[in-house]
Amino acid sequence: xxxxxxxxxxxxxxxxxxxxxxxxxxxxxxxxxxxxxxxxxxxxxxxxxxxxxxxxxxxxxxxxxxxxxxxxxxxxxxxxxxxxxxxxxxxxxxxxxxxxxxxxxxxxxxxxxxxxxxxxxxxxxxxxxxxxxxxxxxxxxxxxxxxxxxxxxxxxxxxxxxxxxxxxxxxxxxxxxxxxxxxxxxxxxxxxxxxxxxxxxxxxxxxxxxxxxxxxxxxxxxxxxxxxxxxxxxxxxxxxxxxxxxxxxxxxxxxxxxxxxxxxxxxxxxxxxxxxxxxxxxxxxxxxxxxxxxxxxxxxxxxxxxxxxxxxxxxxxxxxxxxxxxxxxxxxxxxxxxxxxxxxxxxxxxxxxxxxxxxxxxxxxxxxxxxxxxxxxxxxxxxxxxxxxxxxxxxxxxxxxxxxxxxxxxxxxxxxxxxxxxxxxxxxxxxxxxxxxxxxxxxxxxxxxxxxxxxxxxxxxxxxxxxxxxxxxxxxxxxxxxxxxxxxxxxxxxxxxxxxxxxxxxxxxxxxxxxxxxxxxxxxxxxxxxxxxxxxxxxxxxxxxxxxxxxxxxxxxxxxxxxxxxxxxxxxxxxxxxxxxxxxxxxxxxxxxxxxxxxxxxxxxxxxxxxxxxxxxxxxxxxxxxxxxxxxxxxxxxxxxxxxxxxxxxxxxxxxxxxxxxxxxxxxxxxxxxxxxxxxxxxxxxxxxxxxxxxxxxxxxxxxxxxxxxxxxxxxxxxxxxxxxxxxxxxxxxxxxxxxxxxxxxxxxxxxxxxxxxxxxxxxxxxxxxxxxx
RNA sequence: GCUCGGGUGGUGGAAUGGUAUACACACAGGACUUAAAAUCCUGCGCCGCAAGGCUUGCGAGUUCGAGUCUCGCCCCGAGCACCA
Numbered sequence: 001x002x003x004x005x006x007x008x009x010x011x012x013x014x015x016x017x018x019x020x021x022x023x024x025x026x027x028x029x030x031x032x033x034x035x036x037x038x039x040x041x042x043x044x045x046x047x048x049x050x051x052x053x054x055x056x057x058x059x060x061x062x063x064x065x066x067x068x069x070x071x072x073x074x075x076x077x078x079x080x081x082x083x084x085x086x087x088x089x090x091x092x093x094x095x096x097x098x099x100x101x102x103x104x105x106x107x108x109x110x111x112x113x114x115x116x117x118x119x120x121x122x123x124x125x126x127x128x129x130x131x132x133x134x135x136x137x138x139x140x141x142x143x144x145x146x147x148x149x150x151x152x153x154x155x156x157x158x159x160x161x162x163x164x165x166x167x168x169x170x171x172x173x174x175x176x177x178x179x180x181x182x183x184x185x186x187x188x189x190x191x192x193x194x195x196x197x198x199x200x201x202x203x204x205x206x207x208x209x210x211x212x213x214x215x216x217x218x219x220x221x222x223x224x225x226x227x228x229x230x231x232x233x234x235x236x237x238x239x240x241x242x243x244x245x246x247x248x249x250x251x252x253x254x255x256x257x258x259x260x261x262x263x264x265x266x267x268x269x270x271x272x273x274x275x276x277x278x279x280x281x282x283x284x285x286x287x288x289x290x291x292x293x294x295x296x297x298x299x300x301x302x303x304x305x306x307x308x309x310x311x312x313x314x315x316x317x318x319x320x321x322x323x324x325x326x327x328x329x330x331x332x333x334x335x336x337x338x339x340x341x342x343x344x345x346x347x348x349x350x351x352x353x354x355x356x357x358x359x360x361x362x363x364x365x366x367x368x369x370x371x372x373x374x375x376x377x378x379x380x381x382x383x384x385x386x387x388x389x390x391x392x393x394x395x396x397x398x399x400x401x402x403x404x405x406x407x408x409x410x411x412x413x414x415x416x417x418x419x420x421x422x423x424x425x426x427x428x429x430x431x432x433x434x435x436x437x438x439x440x441x442x443x444x445x446x447x448x449x450x451x452x453x454x455x456x457x458x459x460x461x462x463x464x465x466x467x468x469x470x471x472x473x474x475x476x477x478x479x480x481x482x483x484x485x486x487x488x489x490x491x492x493x494x495x496x497x498x499x500x501x502x503x504x505x506x507x508x509x510x511x512x513x514x515x516x517x518x519x520x521x522x523x524x525x526x527x528x529x530x531x532x533x534x535x536x537x538x539x540x541x542x543x544x545x546x547x548x549x550x551x552x553x554x555x556x557x558x559x560x561x562x563x564x565x566x567x568x569x570x571x572x573x574x575x576x577x578x579x580x581x582x583x584x585x586x587x588x589x590x591x592x593x594x595x596x597x598x599x600x601x602x603x604x605x606x607x608x609x610x611x612x613x614x615x616x617x618x619x620x621x622x623x624x625x626x627x628x629x630x631x632x633x634x635x636x637x638x639x640x641x642x643x644x645x646x647x648x649x650x651x652x653x654x655x656x657x658x659x660x661x662x663x664x665x666x667x668x669x670x671x672x673x674x675x676x677x678x679x680x681x682x683x684x685x686x687x688x689x690x691x692x693x694x695x696x697x698x699x700x701x702x703x704x705x706x707x708x709x710x711x712x713x714x715x716x717x718x719x720x721x722x723x724x725x726x727x728x729x730x731x732x733x734x735x736x737x738x739x740x741x742x743x744x745x746x747x748x749x750x751x752x753x754x755x756x757x758x759x760x761x762x763x764x765x766x767x768x769x770x771x772x773x774x
Numbered sequence: 775g776c777u778c779g780g781g782u783g784g785u786g787g788a789a790u791g792g793u794a795u796a797c798a799c800a801c802a803g804g805a806c807u808u809a810a811a812a813u814c815c816u817g818c819g820c821c822g823c824a825a826g827g828c829u830u831g832c833g834a835g836u837u838c839g840a841g842u843c844u845c846g847c848c849c850c851g852a853g854c855a856c857c858a
Contacts (some may be wrong), residue, residue, distance in 0.1 A: 037800055060823060173855080214778055214853085221777065228858085252858060265858095307856075337857045344858095350775085351856055387857050510853080546850090549785095580798075582787065586779085589786060597798045600813095645788070648797035655797095719793050724839050726793060763838050769792045 004606040005568030010682045014113060022697045023118040025072040027480055027493050035497050036063035037476055037536070039505030039513070043079040043104040044089040048111040050560040050578075050590070051552070054545045057575045058584050058643065059504040060117040064678035065638040066502075067118065068703040074251035074497060075118050076479040077377055078125040079108060082133070083468025084162055087399035091432065097399040098427055101128055111562065116571040116616075116681050117418035118699065124483045132478060132541050134400035134422035135488040136471055139520070140393075141415040142527055146193045149393070151413070153743055155269075155296065156392055158186040164396040165594055167467060168389050169512045171220075177512070181598040186298045188437055191394040191403060191464065195519045199223055199386040201533070202518055211539040212585070218510035224387025228253035229380035230339060233264055233316035235327065246395035248316055248327065251338030251385055254348060255374030258320045259366035262356065263344035264327045265309065268292035285310055285329065292331045307355050320377040330355060338385050391516065393467045398431035398440045400465030408452035408459040415454050416461075423461070439463045469732035473516040476535060477524075487531075500536045508540055508542035514539070540641055543587025544576075560590060572680035573598050579643035579679060588644075601651055602683060605676070608657060609687045616665030623663050624710055626656045627671060631706035634675045643679075650676055666692060671704045720745045721771040722754040738764040745770055 017023060025033070038059035041052045051405050060075065067073040081101050089104075090097040105126060112119065120156040125132055140506040143149040157166040163179035165188060170177040195202075203223045206216045232247045271289045275281070288310040309330030316327050325344075332351060333342055345501045346356035356363060375382060394403060402423045404416040416423055426447050431440050441447050441463040452459035474488075480497045499521075505513075544551075547558045565574045577598040581588025618624060630653040637646035653672060657664045670692055677684035686741060690699035712734055718741055720728040728750040732741055742762060745751050754774075761773040 173853090217778060218853060224854095224857060226857070248858080254858080332856050332858095334857060342858045349858065351858070354856090385857075507852085580786090590797080591786070594786065594799055601798090603813095644786095645797085648788075651797055717793075721792085721839075724837095729793060761838070763792095765792065769839090771792085773838055 001128040002610060002687075004603070004683065006572065006682070007567075009686050010114075010116060010571055013682050013685050014116070017045075017118075017697065017699075018121065020697060022563075022699055023067075023073075023075065024120050024122055025074045027074065027123075027497070030072035030074075030496065032071050033497050034066045034073045035476075035480075035500045035502075035560045036066060036073050036075045037479075037503045038075075038077075039479075039503075039509065040078045040080050040454070040472070040475060041108065042083065043081050043101075044086040046561075047107055048562060049552075050565075052322065053111075053115055053562045053574070054578050054587075054677075055057045055504060055506065055542050056112070056117055057115060057578055058542050058573075059502075060115075060643065061575075061579065061643060061678040062502055062504070062638065062641060064681065064699060065703070067699060068674065068677065068701065068716045070702065074123075074480065075116070075120055076123045076125075076482075077112055077117070077119045077121075078475060078479065079105060080125065080402050080472050080475070081126050082128045082471050084164070084395070084397060084399070085433075085468070088178065089161070090399070091158075093439050096427070096429075097431060098128075098425075101126070111247065114566050114571060115562070116576065116683070117449075118687070120479075123479050125475065125478055125482050127401075127468075127475065128399075128425075130422045130424055132475075133425075135478065136401045136466065136474070137416070137421050137423055138403035138418060138488060140466060141418065141421075141475060142529075143193060143416050143523065144405070144413075146523075146527065148523060149195065150192055150194065152192055152390075153187065153189040154188055155185045155187050157183045158188075159183055161395070163378045163435040164594065165392055165394065166764050167392040167469070169391070169515065170467075170469075180401055186437070191405075191462075191466075192390040193393050195391045195516075195521070196386060196388055198519050198522050199225070199388045201522055202388075202515070205518065207532050209539070210537060212507065212541040215507055215510045215514060215539065215541055218507075219515055222511040222515065226253050226385045226386065226387075228383060229255040229375045229378075230383045231255065231258070231319065231343065231378045231380035233343070234320065236315045236317070239315075239499070244628070245281060248341050249339045250341045250343045251383065252343055255378060255380055256368050256371045256373075257345040257348045258318070258343075258374040258378045258380075258421060259319050259369065260345045260347045260364045261325055261343045262346060262364050263361050264316045264341060265330045265333050265344055265352075266312075266327065266341040267333040267335040268296070268329055268331060270333075270340040271312070271329045271413065275689045281313055285312055287595055288512075289329060292329070295331065300655060307351075307358060309359060311359075319376070319379050326361070328355075328359070330741060336389060337387065339356070358660050368620040393465075393470055394462075394464035395467055396437060396460065396464055397433055397438045398425075398428070398465070400468060401471065402441065402447075403462040403464050403466050404624065405462040406450055406453060406459050407462065408455060408457060410457055411452055411459075414453045414459070419451075439465060440631075441465070447463070458674070469513060469516050472513055473520045474524075476503075476517070477530070478658070483566050495529055498530065499532045499534055501538060503536040503539045504542060505539070510541075541585060543583065543585055545581070545587050545590055549589060565595070568601075569595060572683050573602060576602070576679045580647040582644055584641045584643050598647075601654065602680060604654060604658070605672065605687075606683065608661075609655070609673075610766075612661060612669060613666050614666045614669070614692075616663060618663045618665060618668055620660055620663035621714070623656060623660050623668075625713055627668065628706040628710035630675065631704045632711050635706070636702070638678065646675075647679065666668065673698060674701070674704050716767045718767070719769045720743075720748065720751055721769070722751065723773060724771060726757055727751055727754055732767075734767055738762070738770075741770050745772070 038056050063073045063075045081656050087097045090100040132597045157171050159166055159176040159181055161179045169246050171183045176183055230249050230251050232249050235246045309328045312327045312329050314327050315324045344352040346353040404413045404423050426443050448461040448463050450459055450461045477489045480493050484490050524530045525533040552559045577595050582757050629648050633649045634646045673684045673687045685698050714732050715731050717729050718732050728748050730744055757774045759772050759774055763771040
């Protein structure tokens, strides 16, 4: 009996699959396209993380299943290699990011090859390839032309370790998404994308896409739509003249509480703005404003929720009842949300209550009115506010796509002419972040010294690079047109393949990548560059993989290196084990001991293929039923990504085969091989082609069909209860009538002894269950 | 604080309101072996000699019947966090 040599078998099929183009769909002419996409990796660290492997295998299994169901599956792969993540790693090991990219690329592609996924290798892409980022820059220009990319000075997130600004989405609980350092605020002029323009659309679109519910909820909360009213309060004094001509406008979701207003609170930023236009206040108030503003910059945003504040010295008039209320300046009022001012209603808002208690402001007992009346009485205006802020896209780092803009003293900001793209990232020796709020590219005169595209005068090229999340916000479009020199994506191909049919990735990208991608897709549609506004029809988040009950981390030294496991056990074992750990959407606990179960299973499958008599005919009706049931179960489970239960169904099938070896023949082996092909593509192929002597790859042969007449047993176990307590299990022919089951049950001695008093009621469920109430 | 997931044997985990603990790991006993590993067979929720009883974080409820539905708690994980 030939022993199974996973190394030989796996590398043999890798070569053949490539040569036979098993996983290369005809992108132009495919009849039945299915775009199966997985989030591409950051190729930065020591190699591919087993967590990536887990996600990729889970995605690949779905793709292989769809391919066998007759779809032309497109399953591309690439590297999200630009960005802080890769650059930080290069810095850490003392290599130049541009050199390191080539090393990481080779290693990653080797590992991705080893795992045996059905990737369309001809379409691979890397975001740091000038042929790719040329189009990233082109996209930036399209947004700029439509007024969706703009510069603005504001208090932005700054990571003191990565030495760059960050988008709001990249600050996780007050810390830098990449390095975990506490983020501070800095007042800087930066490039933004106007994602807020699409806030409502981003929210509404969620209703029509089939995505993991938790991701939709996270996006909904992040967008944070609030409906309410803006109400103007007349001020008694702002500029020193007691003219009453000035107003403060507040936003509230509770106009019904208008009569309970006991104070107005404005943000320090708004107060500063008033100062700048001539507001006269005491020195004490000025000091408070200065301090509050500087605290905003340095304060740890995660702690210290203690509210501070000061009475400004002026009052405002409640338009609903003409009552005078004091105007306070407080740090609990955010500058970037609503109008930067709130009406204080301590009776109905916890924060207002806390503030009122601290500063002894009186709580009003005024009654509520209806929302409509509140708005009417206060002459307010119905408005909607979003929590979402514009996407800050510029970064003061080296390893990214240069922002394709040029600044001319005379003509202002000018986009780089499209014919001049790409703006190549130069190879500069000193690529370290500077910390001066400027990119290291600002030290490269050859790079930034350019002519103005408009007046040809002396101008300066933008030296910031764009956020990595811009690279990854459109990569799925490029995959299908990766060879196109003329356009970012080919119209005909795009029409055929998009939107993506199935996207699989991590839920940690809920309000990062997954939000940005949707935004840009909507922009592309509006620019008539595509014909769809939601990029992914279906998205499923996979769970987190842990090791022996703990999170994997380098510091704990419990990070799994997939290479070792592939070497020792083979890719098929690793794939199948990863899927068997637990529900794919919930993750699982990787324990070395558990691998044995899968190793044994695949060994037994191999032994079966070596020892059975291929000429055997299956004349065993029970085995036929098990076989058909398994086909049904695995088919349904693969559709739902319930991988752990399909593996267990395959195990049950193997157990049955082994117990009925005389009935297991060519057909049975072929069905087993096909059902396990998505999980263990190498061994399945070996069995299908070398033992069963098929010419074509198993991965492009039709998925087994089940006979719906054969998924039901001929005889079923019926649970018999007396007063809802189980007393017996009886075997009955399938579809037995109530009267027959009743009779059989009553004749059962376990039952008859409980039926001493007359039966009051019988509850019967066909083929399952009968309950006598006495 | 708010919003999502979860809580089932020694462990990972199965269960359209209808036999809770499938499948696997670990463990124990046996076979094979000079021996070990591998492999194969048997057992394996708890109490009990048994008959039987108990068991899905805790407490109520709906139902003939609840791991599953409803309400109130407790614990764990993830996300958001002064968004007015």
